[in-house]
Amino acid sequence: TQLLEQSPQFLSIQEGENLTVYCNSSSVFSSLQWYRQEPGEGPVLLVTVVTGGEVKKLKRLTFQFGDARKDSSLHITAAQPGDTGLYLCAGLGFQKLVFGTGTRLLVSP
Amino acid sequence: NAGVTQTPKFQVLKTGQSMTLQCAQDMNHNSMYWYRQDPGMGLRLIYYSASEGTTDKGEVPNGYNVSRLNKREFSLRLESAAPSQTSVYFCASSEHTRYNTGELFFGEGSRLTVL
Numbered sequence: 001t002q003l004l005e006q007s008p009q010f011l012s013i014q015e016g017e018n019l020t021v022y023c024n025s026s027s028v029f030s031s032l033q034w035y036r037q038e039p040g041e042g043p044v045l046l047v048t049v050v051t052g053g054e055v056k057k058l059k060r061l062t063f064q065f066g067d068a069r070k071d072s073s074l075h076i077t078a079a080q081p082g083d084t085g086l087y088l089c090a091g092l093g094f095q096k097l098v099f100g101t102g103t104r105l106l107v108s109p
Numbered sequence: 110n111a112g113v114t115q116t117p118k119f120q121v122l123k124t125g126q127s128m129t130l131q132c133a134q135d136m137n138h139n140s141m142y143w144y145r146q147d148p149g150m151g152l153r154l155i156y157y158s159a160s161e162g163t164t165d166k167g168e169v170p171n172g173y174n175v176s177r178l179n180k181r182e183f184s185l186r187l188e189s190a191a192p193s194q195t196s197v198y199f200c201a202s203s204e205h206t207r208y209n210t211g212e213l214f215f216g217e218g219s220r221l222t223v224l
Contacts, residue, residue: 009149033212042113042199042215043152088151090213097213099144099151 003027004091004100012106013079021074021087021103029091029098032065032072037086079107111135115200115216122190122223130185130219132200140203141183142167142213143175145196152199158183190223197221 004025013019023032031050035043047056049065049072056063060083062075072089084107089100113134122128134141139160144152154167158177172194174186183202187194197220201213 004151006151035213040217042201042217043213044215045212048212090152097154099153101149101151 006100023072023089033090035088113216134202138202142201
């Protein structure tokens with residue numbers, strides 16, 4: 001069974017701080033997606049990374065896929081209250097999309 | 110743009126009762142999915158349908174059945190609800206087949222409580 005562990009599980013920070021969320025596995029994935037989920041809503045795709053070592057930027061969010069395609073990270077610069085939500089990574093393995101355990105982020109003004 | 114629509118949004122059942130969660134998408138996607146979301150466990154795949162007329166088990170299929178009624182609609186049925194099925198259920202669709210999963214588009218979720 002392929003597993004994706006995210007850390008930290010919970011993160012509470014002040015507006016303007018930087019943070020990094022990690023998504024780790026012992027399995028290799030052909031691609032990795034990051035979703036954000038707000039309360040009462042379904043997850044919404046933020047980005048897909050495909051190539052080992054790939055870095056993608058989405059405004060203040062930077063996503064990186066590990067060289068071995070087993071892990072990924074999400075870095076947020078100068079977090080804002082609008083970044084509050086549940087962040088989920090999802091790896092495409094053998095015929096299967098596996099979701100991570102999730103990181104719940106709270107950004108206070 | 111409706112996207113993926115799920116009904117009902119909330120439901121309370123007693124142990125042993127049955128119910129069906131409905132899902133419809135208007136994006137002409139081939140693939141549809143049912144997930145459950147529990148605290149600290151992310152999203153777990155219950156069943157999926159790669160195309161109209163086909164369904165396959167996911168990670169946690171026990172206690173559930175599905176029907177792909179047509180290309181738009183994919184329903185999830187609980188025949189005899191158990192407290193362990195208390196969860197938030199999400200329907201999703203995607204343009205690609207399960208073997209080349211693209212972006213998943215999710216509904217707003219159905220919160221089910223089994224007493």
